[in-house]
Amino acid sequence: MDAQHRFSEPEREAVYRAIALRRDTRHFVPGQVLPEAQLLRLLQAFHQAPSVGLMQPWRLLRIRDAALRERLAALVEAERQTTAAVLGERGAEFLRLKVEGLRDCAELLALVLPPDDGTVFGRRTLPREMALCSAGCAVQNLWLAARAEHLGLGWVSMFEPQPLAELLRLPEGAQALGLLCLGPVERFYEAPMLEQQGWRQGRRLDEMLMDNFWKNESDGN
Amino acid sequence: MDAQHRFSEPEREAVYRAIALRRDTRHFVPGQVLPEAQLLRLLQAFHQAPSVGLMQPWRLLRIRDAALRERLAALVEAERQTTAAVLGERGAEFLRLKVEGLRDCAELLALVLPPDDGTVFGRRTLPREMALCSAGCAVQNLWLAARAEHLGLGWVSMFEPQPLAELLRLPEGAQALGLLCLGPVERFYEAPMLEQQGWRQGRRLDEMLMDNFWKNESDGN
Numbered sequence: 509m510d511a512q513h514r515f516s517e518p519e520r521e522a523v524y525r526a527i528a529l530r531r532d533t534r535h536f537v538p539g540q541v542l543p544e545a546q547l548l549r550l551l552q553a554f555h556q557a558p559s560v561g562l563m564q565p566w567r568l569l570r571i572r573d574a575a576l577r578e579r580l581a582a583l584v585e586a587e588r589q590t591t592a593a594v595l596g597e598r599g600a601e602f603l604r605l606k607v608e609g610l611r612d613c614a615e616l617l618a619l620v621l622p623p624d625d626g627t628v629f630g631r632r633t634l635p636r637e638m639a640l641c642s643a644g645c646a647v648q649n650l651w652l653a654a655r656a657e658h659l660g661l662g663w664v665s666m667f668e669p670q671p672l673a674e675l676l677r678l679p680e681g682a683q684a685l686g687l688l689c690l691g692p693v694e695r696f697y698e699a700p701m702l703e704q705q706g707w708r709q710g711r712r713l714d715e716m717l718m719d720n721f722w723k724n725e726s727d728g729n
Numbered sequence: 730m731d732a733q734h735r736f737s738e739p740e741r742e743a744v745y746r747a748i749a750l751r752r753d754t755r756h757f758v759p760g761q762v763l764p765e766a767q768l769l770r771l772l773q774a775f776h777q778a779p780s781v782g783l784m785q786p787w788r789l790l791r792i793r794d795a796a797l798r799e800r801l802a803a804l805v806e807a808e809r810q811t812t813a814a815v816l817g818e819r820g821a822e823f824l825r826l827k828v829e830g831l832r833d834c835a836e837l838l839a840l841v842l843p844p845d846d847g848t849v850f851g852r853r854t855l856p857r858e859m860a861l862c863s864a865g866c867a868v869q870n871l872w873l874a875a876r877a878e879h880l881g882l883g884w885v886s887m888f889e890p891q892p893l894a895e896l897l898r899l900p901e902g903a904q905a906l907g908l909l910c911l912g913p914v915e916r917f918y919e920a921p922m923l924e925q926q927g928w929r930q931g932r933r934l935d936e937m938l939m940d941n942f943w944k945n946e947s948d949g950n
Contacts, residue, residue, distance in 0.1 A: 513750060515877045519743035522736065523877040526744045527774045527870050529734060553748045555934040557869065560886055562923045562931055573941045591853050602850070620943070629823070629928070630886045632812050637861055637906060638886050644865020648778065649748050651866075652873065656736045656744040665781055665851045665859050677942040685858060702783045707850070710783055713776040720794045721898040722841070
């Protein structure tokens, strides 16, 4: 592989298309199995992420035990009910949304931030923030690779961390960040599901950009 | 654009190649300017990232003021010296590494986590973690799009947050996460620069994977 390789226009467009068409996915075709070679490609993409100081602060627990998957799904369901209660007047609307596909997805992976390894390089001042951002980069790689393989990925973050840590037997200092649902889908959402369902609309790019200094968002920037 | 679009094998390979060839970059060709249309494509890729609850917890300050860029570079240099002192016996080796390209890169963008907007969806229990992971996803999109455009990106996280917040006039509750250096490069590193320079070697994928439950890394898993 030539590391200096330039991307042709169709190749560049493929990268942009994966970015544009990637969706956080809750609807999977049940009962599917991913070929091991395909799963390995996807996990290698995950692991090729950048990380601050090369700390690679990501671990994946592949949930193969059906009973464990069921317990994880129950934990997510409990948090879904708690979230609905906290949401108050929008709670009923929230409960009508499909927010996870834990039982149906072909592969379920628990994303865990390992105990801090003490890396100082690039993270003397913001150690936890940099570890979390690096883990996010790894999942985004997995997401885009999955989309290119015509697979959906859903990042489920509705859970109480402590009981989840107990179920996964995490050591002190480790932090579960997500339950990643991966597998074949009937179709990809045309837009983020929360937009399609009228839950919330995303803001435009130009609202995210400022010149040089922060400008108060209420200034109508 | 057909959201159901399947990726052809060459398209899929292009996505994997961008993931494999992306590098955290410190060496830029000085004095370059990015065409505005290209910068806009890149920023749109950034903004197409997923985010928990569709909160889009990312803001970019485009540093166009040369004096401000110089002050940011000085802040990073101060932290580089502090890091070297903290590293003790590896401090001198650390100081020989090139760790940032703030003065040379075509575009300098400050990545800022905005004040929390109170989103509950998917982040009742881990609100800050989920915001940080989402910001990481956005930068990874930018990184891959940049690689496909034959541009380098470096995420510089060596700074004291408080003086940086003052320089950027950030409001209470906002958190600067990085100074993103973007622009043309002479070449891409064949491997992560920290590996090439013998600072640290990355671990293998199989060391990151476990079945069902956490297994102590000292168990020789």
